Amino acid sequence: MEPGPSGGSRPAEPGPCLHGPGGACQETSAYSLSPSGAGLGFGVAAVLPAGGCGERMGVPTPKQFCPILERPLISYTLQTLERVSWIKDIVVAVTRENMEAMDGIIQRYQHKRISLVESGVTRHRSIFNGLKALAVDGSKSKLSKPEVVIIHDAVRPFVEEDVLLKVVRAAKEHGAAGAIRPLVSTVISPSADGCLDHSLERARYKASEMPQAFLFDVIYEAYHQCSDYDLEFGTECLQLALKYCHTKAKLVEGSPDLWKVTYKRDLYAAESIIKERISQQICVVMDTKSDEEHVGRLQEMLKNELKHVNVTSRPLCHASRDLQQITLGQCYDFVCINVMNFDFQETRKLLCMLEESHLSILYPVVVVSVNFLDYNSVPFGEKMENLLQIREFAKEVKKRNILLYGLLIYYPQDELKLQESLRQGAAIIAALMKERNSGLVGQLLVA
The missing domain is CATH 3.40.50.360 (Flavodoxin domain)
Structure with missing residues (x-):
């Protein structure tokens, strides 16, 4: 995979922010307080599960490595997170066979503060592996245990810094927090014979999105306690915190840019947004x-x-x-x-x-x-x-x-x-x- 140009030192800034009103980038943000997150009063890290194979994309390349303007999608997401100076460490969980390719992306695009761990066979197992890497706090690890950890998708490159800040602050106060968006379609329940059983009142429900954030000890304990069934078939981290640590997540209204690249057509949409910006x-x-x-x-x-x-x-x-x-x-x-x-x-x-x-x-x-x-x-x-x-x-x-x-x-x-x-x-x-x-x-x- 040769996603882009090589060599040379990167520019003073890593390119335009892929977030903000109308794509505008605020070079001096009230939230960019210090590289260690000291301005927030506590340490923050992020975990990105990136071990998926992208079956719904319908292409042989996992979607997080699909090129947009000849650069892998995951690189845009990393760029968005590493611009947030108060996120100290970013841990990416990738499969063993993609480890070398991921390391090449980090070197080629000169990403900073990135650490790699091997992913698990499911999303929850990948996240758990990322948390384990952050939990090893000592002289033998270049990572340090954060007080708050962000969990984000590798294929959501347009997250805004203010949304990250809101979920982090909410997690610090409530123990867990997640971004939500209004449902676009009505959710229905089919009966066993394939007919309509009932529908949900759309106004009463929301779509759970990323990013989510947690007190590290809360989500780490939840993963330690959860069952193999949860690790194998679950997808909702907020539910784990509620089920095993009795921590009710604070829900934060997210922006329209939180959508993730799922289908092939989404790659074209993402490219169009990036070109415009x-x-x-x-x-x-x-x-x-x-x-x-x-x-x-x-x-x-x-x-x-x-x-x-x-x-x-x-x-x-x-x-x-x-x-x-x-x-x-x-x-x-x-x-x-x-x-x-x-x-x-x-x-x-x-x-x-x-x-x-x-x-x-x-x-x-x-x-x-x-x-x-x-x-x-x-x-x-x-x-x-x-x-x-x-x-x-x-x-x-x-x-x-x-x-x-x-x-x-x-x-x-x-x-x-x-x-x-x-x-x-x-x-x-x-x-x-x-x-x-x-x-x-x-x-x-x-x-």
Whole structure:
């Protein structure tokens, strides 16, 4: 399994948060108090059972390892949890045969604070193995026993930090807590002959979701006491705490983003969400001599095309100085405008800067190289020969998860034709960034 690019140190931040209103990421959270959870006054760890085979997915690869934008689904979930600085340890339970692949994912995407344990044959046995690893508190273990433990699914990558905080605080107070959501469909009970026996009043019931959180001693004791039948066929951790420790869980209203990837179609839904959230900011870089009116008009049309996207611009000489600020701002989309040359000098400078930043470790970075082609300057054949070099550049940087496309806009044209070309150019750029289609990499498109 080769899910993504390799090598290099990761960017200062591990990519955009996959949570928050409208996909926004709060870089400074009131909840991100300290890496050890000391700001909460108690230690917190998380356990992710990831030993399932994903039968309902209908694909040979377990769903937690299915690629989204060429990166395994579980990596997105780990990223979401490791961004929460007060979660000290994250324990992932995987099967013995997937242990090496999981370790490769951790190394490739440079995840932090992750420990692996072997999963059991059922969900509850996997969770129990994760709890046992946390229970070994001593000099021989790099893990420390937490006061509160979060249990979360490896295939729920969009959990919000505020939901995690709510269930953790509720668990600290009540001993156990879990996220819930309204039922979408009415639940019915069929009779033995396959007919309707009765239905439940939907308003009185809720769907149990993840994350859930527990005082560590409560859930650990519950697992020690539960029967083999519970371990084999049970799925609800809150019920174990109630049944064996008489701990009533506090139920916390969760957000719509708590759904988990279960079926193959859910992979496409998850990919769509991720694409949208990494396409919320575009940086337009240009030659310092690119002061022509049509360059500014293209930017304005791009803003009109992407009404809810932040479009900023700066000269390339400033971009190198400001690249850290750009990457910290979660920008994964770049437009490089070339007016005075036709050999991709500015684009190549930008690509070198992006490669050095290692921005593309976690997400594919899109670069659209825009060339305004003046009929009255260099001979057309020579221009096109230079412009077609984009194919070789694109092939090389794609190895580092950078998707390079070319866009050609002719000028001078009469006002109406130029206006239409600029409009089409903005639409092409928007589509390339939204779709991130690797099949078009290296193509020279004409507006």
